[in-house]
Amino acid sequence: MLRRLLVSLVLGLSWVSASGAAASAATAGPPLNFVTEAFPPYTYAEAGHAAGPMVEVLSEVCAQLRRECRVELLPWRRALRSAERGEVDGILAFVDLPERRKLFHISAPVIDARYVFFARAGQEFTYRGPKSLEGHVVGVYGPSGASLVLAELIAGLSVETSLEPDNPTVLRKLLAGRYGEQGLALINESMALLLMRGDGYGGLQATGMAKSFGYSFGLSLQKVKRADRLAFDAALIDLCRKGRVADLLKRHGLPASPCRKA
Numbered sequence: 001m002l003r004r005l006l007v008s009l010v011l012g013l014s015w016v017s018a019s020g021a022a023a024s025a026a027t028a029g030p031p032l033n034f035v036t037e038a039f040p041p042y043t044y045a046e047a048g049h050a051a052g053p054m055v056e057v058l059s060e061v062c063a064q065l066r067r068e069c070r071v072e073l074l075p076w077r078r079a080l081r082s083a084e085r086g087e088v089d090g091i092l093a094f095v096d097l098p099e100r101r102k103l104f105h106i107s108a109p110v111i112d113a114r115y116v117f118f119a120r121a122g123q124e125f126t127y128r129g130p131k132s133l134e135g136h137v138v139g140v141y142g143p144s145g146a147s148l149v150l151a152e153l154i155a156g157l158s159v160e161t162s163l164e165p166d167n168p169t170v171l172r173k174l175l176a177g178r179y180g181e182q183g184l185a186l187i188n189e190s191m192a193l194l195l196m197r198g199d200g201y202g203g204l205q206a207t208g209m210a211k212s213f214g215y216s217f218g219l220s221l222q223k224v225k226r227a228d229r230l231a232f233d234a235a236l237i238d239l240c241r242k243g244r245v246a247d248l249l250k251r252h253g254l255p256a257s258p259c260r261k262a
Contacts, residue, residue: 035079086222093215095145109214109257127208
């Protein structure tokens with residue numbers, strides 16, 4: 001059920017304003033166009049509009065900047081390609097990785113998250129560092145932050161990976177034994193728990209954390225001027241220090257990242 005919902009969320013959606021308040025007060029420059037995917041619990045569609053905690057934080061930042069911000073929900077590969085080509089101003093939710101800084105200015109983190117290895121229930125495996133993955137097949141959604149983190153972890157090791165088009169496919173194949181008797185999956189912990197509650201992936205267990213990180217906004221170095229990037233950062237940090245970001249995320253049961261500069 002949830003898998004069908006995730007697919008339907010990204011179909012037939014047009015540009016939507018991240019905030020009516022931001023749009024009405026937009027006097028400080030042209031609209032900023034962002035892309036994202038349907039990635040509950042961080043971003044999703046609600047009544048035909050882009051919604052979720054990352055969109056709510058963006059809305060507050062844009063209102064403070066007096067800029068209209070628009071968010072389009074797309075399949076992730078298309079969203080990432082559009083952002084990398086400089087066809088839009090920004091992308092969310094974005095993981096800060098060295099290779100991405102060649103094309104993006106990455107904001108301070110907004111939401112703390114974790115990439116966690118999952119196995120089938122009863123499987124005797126505990127993640128104890130990259131070498132413990134040798135001899136295993138690991139499923140991962142990609143290209144994504146998770147797949148990039150996995151590639152970095154297993155560099156030089158004898159570990160087979162299976163790149164999948166979405167997270168539900170990763171969990172479904174893991175549960176069905178498609179990655180072998182000792183198969184594993186690397187996935188965002190909150191996303192995995194949401195899928196396991198909603199779509200019956202109860203026969204899985206977490207086996208160890210691969211990486212803790214924060215989701216950020218990526219601003220195109222091609223499209224967004226340096227002064228605008230700095231203003232965006234300043235507004236985000238100001239909202240964080242005032243406790244507004246934490247208040248927004250509390251409603252979704254998600255932890256706010258510590259307030260720090262990008």
